[in-house]
């Protein structure tokens with residue numbers, strides 16, 4: 001166990017090397033229970049790679065990743081989902097030909113697979129019914145229930161982003177990783193998303209770790225911010241500290257702010 005039970009996610013001296021490219025170079029960071037923490041930095045800084053190291057898509061070349069005090073390094077993405085980490089992707093990844101309902105239901109299946117209930121058909125049936133009820137309930141909570149029979153790809157972009165977050169919530173995560181949730185959104189949509197992130201943190205008792213380029217969103221709701229540049233952590237602190245950090249301004253905030 002970790003000496004600090006409030007510590008949900010910890011990366012310790014993580015290195016991720018791809019051939020000659022060191023995408024992550026000695027990255028240490030943590031996310032505490034209930035926090036909203038942002039990871040920012042220029043394009044190619046290694047932010048998505050950091051998420052891939054947390055979620056088991058990559059196994060770090062060296063260093064450690066732990067969740068609730070236990071190492072998750074080397075575990076598969078499915079195992080990590082079941083432990084309670086969910087994510088969304090920089091480019092929306094929905095089952096585009098399936099309905100809104102089925103996109104969420106499949107996430108429930110992923111979470112439940114291989115559990116004791118799969119032992120008998122009868123219990124499988126009960127389990128399936130429970131998952132369908134939970135899916136309906138989650139869609140209602142998210143205001144997406146009227147759209148349950150719509151094909152995912154037919155939804156407007158903002159709703160697809162919302163559905164992707166709902167699908168992540170379906171696995172009942174304790175830690176939610178959002179990779180550029182506001183990408184492609186206009187200022188009004190971005191503001192709605194900003195409020196929405198705080199709302200789901202409170203409603204579902206989550207810790208949230210997000211990558212974002214929209215600085216208004218990041219500065220409004222992040223309790224702490226980490227700044228990556230060329231795979232290295234160049235700053236960490238509160239929004240005020242980050243906004244006045246000369247190295248950050250030089251590397252990032254002073255440059256062109258792409259959205």
Ligand SMILES: Nc1ncnc2c1ncn2[C@@H]1O[C@H](COP(=O)(O)OP(=O)(O)OP(=O)(O)O)[C@@H](O)[C@H]1O
Pocket residue numbers: 018021023041042043044045046047048049050090
């Ligand atoms: N599987 C891989 N093989 C080789 N290089 C990789 C791989 N994945 C990432 N990289 C490299 O690692 C570096 C960091 O990429 P990453 O996608 O993590 O950046 P990012 O900070 O998420 O950027 P963006 O803001 O554009 O999304 C880049 O140079 C990228 O080309």
Ligand SMILES: [Mg+2]
Pocket residue numbers: 047048049090
């Ligand atoms: Mg990225």
